Amino acid sequence: MGDGVVDNNNGGVQGCQLVTPWNMSISSGHTLLRDPRHNKGLAFTERERHAHYLTGLLPPIISTQELQEKKVMQMIRQYEVPLQRYIAMIDLQERNERLFYKILIDHVEELLPVVYTPTVGEACQKFGSIFRRPQGLYISLKDKGQVLEVLRNWPERNIEVIVVTDGERILGLGDLGCQGMGIPVGKLSLYTALGGVRPSACLPITVDVGTNNQKLLDDEFYIGLKQNRARGEEYDELLEEFMKAVKINYGEKILIQFEDFANHNAFSLLNRYRTTHLVFNDDIQGTASVVLSGLLSALKLLGGTLSDHTFLFLGAGEAGTGIAELIALQISKKTGTSIEEARKKIWLVDSKGLVVSSRKESLPHFKLPWAHEHEPISNLLEAVKDIKPSVLIGTSGVGRQFTQEVIEAMSSINEKPLIMALSNPTSQAECTAEEAYTWSKGKAIFASGSPFNPVTYEDKVFVPGQANNAYIFPGFGLGLIMCGATRVHDDLLLAASEGLASQVTDENYAKGIIFPPFSSIRNISAHIAAKVADKAYELGLASLQPRPNDLVKFAESCMYSPVYPIYR
Numbered sequence: 073m074g075d076g077v078v079d080n081n082n083g084g085v086q087g088c089q090l091v092t093p094w095n096m097s098i099s100s101g102h103t104l105l106r107d108p109r110h111n112k113g114l115a116f117t118e119r120e121r122h123a124h125y126l127t128g129l130l131p132p133i134i135s136t137q138e139l140q141e142k143k144v145m146q147m148i149r150q151y152e153v154p155l156q157r158y159i160a161m162i163d164l165q166e167r168n169e170r171l172f173y174k175i176l177i178d179h180v181e182e183l184l185p186v187v188y189t190p191t192v193g194e195a196c197q198k199f200g201s202i203f204r205r206p207q208g209l210y211i212s213l214k215d216k217g218q219v220l221e222v223l224r225n226w227p228e229r230n231i232e233v234i235v236v237t238d239g240e241r242i243l244g245l246g247d248l249g250c251q252g253m254g255i256p257v258g259k260l261s262l263y264t265a266l267g268g269v270r271p272s273a274c275l276p277i278t279v280d281v282g283t284n285n286q287k288l289l290d291d292e293f294y295i296g297l298k299q300n301r302a303r304g305e306e307y308d309e310l311l312e313e314f315m316k317a318v319k320i321n322y323g324e325k326i327l328i329q330f331e332d333f334a335n336h337n338a339f340s341l342l343n344r345y346r347t348t349h350l351v352f353n354d355d356i357q358g359t360a361s362v363v364l365s366g367l368l369s370a371l372k373l374l375g376g377t378l379s380d381h382t383f384l385f386l387g388a389g390e391a392g393t394g395i396a397e398l399i400a401l402q403i404s405k406k407t408g409t410s411i412e413e414a415r416k417k418i419w420l421v422d423s424k425g426l427v428v429s430s431r432k433e434s435l436p437h438f439k440l441p442w443a444h445e446h447e448p449i450s451n452l453l454e455a456v457k458d459i460k461p462s463v464l465i466g467t468s469g470v471g472r473q474f475t476q477e478v479i480e481a482m483s484s485i486n487e488k489p490l491i492m493a494l495s496n497p498t499s500q501a502e503c504t505a506e507e508a509y510t511w512s513k514g515k516a517i518f519a520s521g522s523p524f525n526p527v528t529y530e531d532k533v534f535v536p537g538q539a540n541n542a543y544i545f546p547g548f549g550l551g552l553i554m555c556g557a558t559r560v561h562d563d564l565l566l567a568a569s570e571g572l573a574s575q576v577t578d579e580n581y582a583k584g585i586i587f588p589p590f591s592s593i594r595n596i597s598a599h600i601a602a603k604v605a606d607k608a609y610e611l612g613l614a615s616l617q618p619r620p621n622d623l624v625k626f627a628e629s630c631m632y633s634p635v636y637p638i639y640r
């Protein structure tokens with residue numbers, strides 16, 4: 073993606089002689105300094121500088137990685153605008169990959185909101201303007217018939233995980249088209265930082281089938297195809313070609329994570345490929361697993377079992393119905409009741425009101441299991457008063473829907489209402505942490521998709537949890553990869569939920585926290601990975617033989633380290 077004026081007829085720059093772009097294959101000297109995977113900047117030792125033709129290309133001082141880390145953190149903290157911090161982090165990733173990951177791992181609680189939600193949302197919205205070097209692989213409608221060739225342009229061969237989006241439902245921000253690339257890039261950074269998957273094994277992909285976002289179509293800096301979204305056969309054929317090409321290029325065991333597709337494609341893609349590929353949809357399944365884990369933990373504070381509770385969702389799309397289905401599955405397994413019976417404790421509200429049987433004719437297939445017999449109810453407050461849920465979960469993608477009346481109604485029904493405002497980014501959260509604690513008069517147990525700071529209410533400090541699939545997918549993916557899993561089974565998601573819930577300590581519970589702190593996420597991911605792999609072995613889905621005895625230790629041993637290697 074050069075800045076020159078390209079002459080489309082001969083592929084060259086107008087008025088210039090054609091040249092061959094060439095490079096040396098072993099990095100040394102200037103090339104080594106410009107290679108983010110191997111660059112150490114000022115931390116190259118005297119011996120390395122001498123051996124690799126770096127003498128004179130760096131100032132004389134030799135730094136440590138720790139000192140570099142301190143310097144970068146100082147620089148990042150000086151930026152007050154979150155997007156500036158995001159750009160600084162991406163610049164670092166493109167300059168010195170190991171330093172980027174060392175910093176992200178060591179300051180995960182501080183930097184997660186920078187490289188991930190909420191800031192990544194703004195980065196996607198402004199992607200065209202902040203775009204510097206391309207990250208990830210773009211496959212567009214123009215590549216139809218040659219998707220395999222495009223995949224082969226990616227410089228790495230040993231890919232283990234792909235996160236792919238078509239950009240139609242980026243967080244709760246809607247259709248951002250090709251600019252959705254920020255999401256697979258961000259998710260895969262977390263695969264490495266939080267789950268320990270090697271960066272070179274991660275491939276972010278955006279499938280560009282156009283956008284229906286008129287603002288982007290009118291934007292001169294928009295980087296994607298300037299056309300409306302392809303639908304139907306044209307869309308399906310490109311995705312089919314993509315899925316086939318991925319398997320041809322990377323083999324049977326390549327893990328594909330679908331991310332931020334709109335629900336009309338998300339469910340059908342998952343259903344189409346779950347039996348032929350190692351795939352999962354993070355928004356449907358990863359989210360379900362993290363929320364179920366939060367519920368299992370919350371039972372320690374609320375008492376009772378899952379089946380003693382009544383659940384009400386605002387939002388009946390991917391996240392809402394995905395979570396609802398996994399809760400029902402867990403209830404059904406634990407109580408021995410049928411899944412249909414288990415579903416009766418779970419209710420969903422969508423943009424047209426409570427999902428009920430009289431609406432069946434007009435409901436999409438994924439809402440049908442939730443269309444219980446009930447009078448129609450048109451709004452959330454009435455639904456809360458009528459259904460009397462103990463757990464209220466927001467998955468609408470629309471901000472500030474949990475009004476004071478809604479939270480007060482939840483608090484009058486329950487001694488400790490559990491309220492989850494899962495929509496991202498922060499602007500789309502159904503309520504803020506402060507609103508949840510203040511309006512419930514300190515009674516609520518609260519978690520949100522994007523982070524909120526602790527809140528002081530009547531001299532007591534309340535620490536909100538972050539219910540985000542980022543707790544699950546890195547460890548889940550590591551578990552699948554390390555045991556050579558061949559397919560994703562719902563029981564693996566249940567195992568991941570239990571793995572995460574088992575990491576919440578008594579100290580956390582004493583503070584009312586239902587998710588463990590992100591500061592210990594690598595340890596948490598190793599435990600999730602072990603649980604997932606263990607279940608995969610039990611179900612006959614793991615191909616790595618023999619089964620390692622200690623799966624937690626094995627997971628830890630598979631994890632990427634960002635510490636600089638010493639070059640010969």
Ligand SMILES: NC(=O)C1=CN([C@@H]2O[C@H](COP(=O)(O)OP(=O)(O)OC[C@H]3O[C@@H](n4cnc5c(N)ncnc54)[C@H](OP(=O)(O)O)[C@@H]3O)[C@@H](O)[C@H]2O)C=CC1
Nearest residue numbers: 243244387388389390391422423468469495496521540541
């Ligand atoms: N915390 C986390 O880890 C995750 C959070 N999310 C967040 O969840 C949100 C939703 O994602 P997803 O489920 O994929 O999106 P979908 O588009 O699949 O679903 C959105 C649902 O919300 C409903 N809805 C929209 N507006 C309203 C309204 N005003 N009142 C009531 N219901 C409404 C829609 O109704 P209808 O069907 O009638 O159109 C639909 O059922 C996003 O903000 C996303 O960021 C998603 C995944 C993970």
Ligand SMILES: CC(=O)C(=O)O
Nearest residue numbers: 243332355496540541
């Ligand atoms: C977290 C996430 O996956 C989402 O908001 O879409």
Ligand SMILES: [Mg+2]
Nearest residue numbers: 331332354355
């Ligand atoms: Mg998502």
